[in-house]
Amino acid sequence: MSDLPxxxxxxxxxxxxxxxxxxxxxxxTLFSSHGKVIAIDIIRSRHLRGxxxxxxxxxxxxxxxxxxxxxFKIFEKAMRVQYAKEENDRVAKFEGTFVPKEVKAARQKKxxxxxxxxxxxKAAEEEEGDAKKQKTEVSDGAAVGDPDAPPSKRLFAxxxxxxxxGDMLDVLFSPYSGFVRSTMPRPGLGFVEFLDAEAAGRAKExxxxxxLTPTDDLQLFFGKD
Numbered sequence: 611m612s613d614l615p616x617x618x619x620x621x622x623x624x625x626x627x628x629x630x631x632x633x634x635x636x637x638x639t640l641f642s643s644h645g646k647v648i649a650i651d652i653i654r655s656r657h658l659r660g661x662x663x664x665x666x667x668x669x670x671x672x673x674x675x676x677x678x679x680x681x682f683k684i685f686e687k688a689m690r691v692q693y694a695k696e697e698n699d700r701v702a703k704f705e706g707t708f709v710p711k712e713v714k715a716a717r718q719k720k721x722x723x724x725x726x727x728x729x730x731x732k733a734a735e736e737e738e739g740d741a742k743k744q745k746t747e748v749s750d751g752a753a754v755g756d757p758d759a760p761p762s763k764r765l766f767a768x769x770x771x772x773x774x775x776g777d778m779l780d781v782l783f784s785p786y787s788g789f790v791r792s793t794m795p796r797p798g799l800g801f802v803e804f805l806d807a808e809a810a811g812r813a814k815e816x817x818x819x820x821x822l823t824p825t826d827d828l829q830l831f832f833g834k835d
C-alpha cells in the first residue's frame with residue numbers, strides 16, 4: 611500500500627466467511643474506541659476477499675489505530691493494517707471538498723492545455739531571441755568571421771555556397787555530440803547551436819575547412835551566446 615500517513619487505512623487478512631454487515635459493524639466498534647470512524651468500505655468479489663478500507667477522522671487517529679490494532683485478532687484471524695494508497699472520497703465529502711472525477715478530469719485537461727500554451731509561448735520567445743542574436747551577429751562587423759571570438763555554444767558560418775541548405779548543415783553537424791539545431795537566416799549564412807561551448811569547439815575543430823564543394827571550404831567561427 612503506502613508509507614504516507616493519511617486517514618484511510620487498508621485492512622487485509624480479514625475473515626471472508628463472516629457476513630459483510632457483521633464485519634462492518636465489528637470493525638466500526640473496534641476502531642471507534644480509538645476515534646471517530648468516517649467510512650468503512652468492504653468490497654468482495656472473486657478476486658477481492660478479506661479486505662476493507664476504513665477512514666478515520668484524522669491522520670493521528672488512523673496512525674494510532676494502525677499501531678494499536680496491528681495483528682489484532684478479529685473472528686479468529688490476525689488483521690493486517692496499512693495506510694491506503696489514497697484517501698477515500700468520503701473524506702472529501704465529510705470536509706465539504708469533494709470534487710467528482712469528471713470535474714477533476716476537466717480541470718486537469720485545462721491545466722495541461724494551459725501548461726502547453728505557456729511552453730509554446732516560451733519556445734517562441736526563445737526562438738525570437740535567437741533570431742535577434744543572429745541578426746545582431748550579421749550586422750556586427752566585429753562578430754562576423756572574427757577568428758578571435760571567445761568560445762561559445764554557437765558556431766557561425768558566414769560564407770556558405772549558394773547550394774548549401776539548412777538540411778545539409780543538419781546532416782553535417784548532427785553526428786557530433788551536443789548538437790541542438792542549425793539555422794540559415796539568409797542564403798550563404800548559417801548558425802549551428804550546441805549544448806555547450808565544449809561541444810561546439812569539438813565540432814568546429816573537426817569540420818573547419820571541410821570541403822562543401824570543390825571550390826568552397828567550410829569556415830567556422832564562434833558566435834555570440
